[in-house]
Amino acid sequence: MRWMERAFDNRSAPARLAVVVALGLGELGLLHPPGDGTDWALALAGFAICLAGYLVPPAAVAAPAAPVALAALLVLGDRVGADAAITLKAMTVIMLFELALRVHGRRAPAVLGTVAALVAVLVGVHAVGIAADVPPTLFKSGVLIGLPMLLGAYIRLARENAAQARAHAAEQEGRRRSQTLAARAAERTAIARELHDLVAHHVSSMVLRVGVARHVLPSADPRVAEVLDDLHASGASALADLRRLVAVLRDPDLVQGEPGVSLVERAGLLDALDATLDRGRRAGVAVAADIDAGVAGLDAVRRLTVLRIVQEGLANVAKHAGPGTSAALTVRVAGQAVRLEIVDDGAPPAEPGRPGHGLAGMTERVELLGGTLDAGPVAGHAGGRGGWRLLAELPASPD
Structure with missing residues (x-):
């Protein structure tokens, strides 16, 4: 033409x-x-x-x-x-x-x-x-x-x-690009909010420990007491600043999206994953999970990333494939890598070449940690049906 x-x-x-x-x-x-x-x-x-x-x-x-x-x-x-x-x-x-x-x-x-x-x-x-x-x-x-x-x-x-x-x-491409950029910006904001939550958590713990040290050492050298008092005051000030920043990031007029887990404790990740699996099953998806318990040993940012990917992946299965779909979740920690895979046997989306904004945000989150995320249709497998596969791989530690 x-x-x-x-x-x-x-x-x-x-x-x-x-x-x-x-x-x-x-x-x-x-x-x-x-x-x-x-x-x-x-x-x-x-x-x-x-x-x-x-x-x-x-x-x-x-x-x-x-x-x-x-x-x-x-x-x-x-x-x-x-x-x-x-x-x-x-x-x-x-x-x-x-x-x-x-x-x-x-x-x-x-x-x-x-x-x-x-x-x-x-x-x-x-x-x-x-x-x-x-x-x-x-x-x-x-x-x-x-x-x-x-x-x-x-x-x-x-x-x-x-x-x-x-x-x-x-025009459509410009609109998709704008929506993708908006999704990435929202994801960056969420990540920033969560990271500040982590920092605030640790600073709060440090301030608490300094205060305890000041009280259990009442007869310490005055110079040590002065240093401890200064650390306590500086930590309390930093904590107040962080809380104000987190409050701004959580302003519903600035950040759209449902509230979620902002800080996943080590003991709480597996429970949070179980709750996500239960929500998927209540939506009509038969989810079979194989989760390495070692995932709970990751740092807080990676624990949260794993949880978010599982939430987004199973939500997409329920949304696009619908009730009656079978899905398999596998989470493995092998050496210095975390591998997360979700495979379902439902019909692929009508336009598989255009990822949704949730996946765009998850991709942004994983890439910021030095990993990769791929999603796309797969050939027929069990039962001869096709399906959709989400695969994320990211380093198990910042090093």
Whole structure:
């Protein structure tokens, strides 16, 4: 379709004009040489009209005049006994095609209809004047007029539809890109909130321990007591600042999304995963889980990432595959890597090449930890059905 648009757009009009002139000169010089000066005069007048038709902008009032003028030359040639009819007919056909190709908008039907009627009258006069069998000749004349105009209109509409499709696709792509960026920004905000929760948790623990040390060492060296007091005051101030920052990040006007676990304790991860599995089963998904207990030994950020991926993955299974789907969850900690896989036997999404915003956020989260996340359809497996597979791999530690 692109080649058609390039070949028949307004910028290629000079090239089309050159082809018309070359073909016309070849026809006059080789196939039907003019017999006298009158034939040459009519042919050159036809070339001049074609040139004007190509040079006049499509929106100009004079643009439709070229095919009508060529048809009038055809009738004039009959009156003076010239023999340039074939050349003039070819020029008329070409200019009808060009007119239908270039005129667009609300005025196109009226312009094309008027031109077709005028050319039909003139060509009909010419046909009746040279043919004894009038009906077939008029039919041929109708085809001579209608076919190039229909072809030109078809190519013009195809070009316009292609341009609209590209504009719509660009708009959709821009909207998807904006939504993906928004999802990533939301995920970054959630990660920042959770990381600050972790820091606040540890700073709070440090402040508590410093306070305990200050009380259990009442007779310590005054310099030690001064240092402990300073540590306690600095820690308390930092903790207050962190809590204010976390409060801003949790502002529902700034951060959209349902509240979740912001800090997963080691002993609570397996329970949180069990609760996620139960929610999936209540949604109608038969979930079989194989979870390595070693996942509870990960640091808090990675524990939380594992939980979020499982939540998002099973939510997608319930949403896209629906009740009655079987899913297998596998979480393994092997060496310095965590591998998480969710495979279901439901129908893949209608557009697997376009991941949802939840997956985009999970991908962002995993990549920030130095890992990878892939999601896509899988070939038929148990029972011969296809399905969907989510695979995440990330380092087991920051090192």
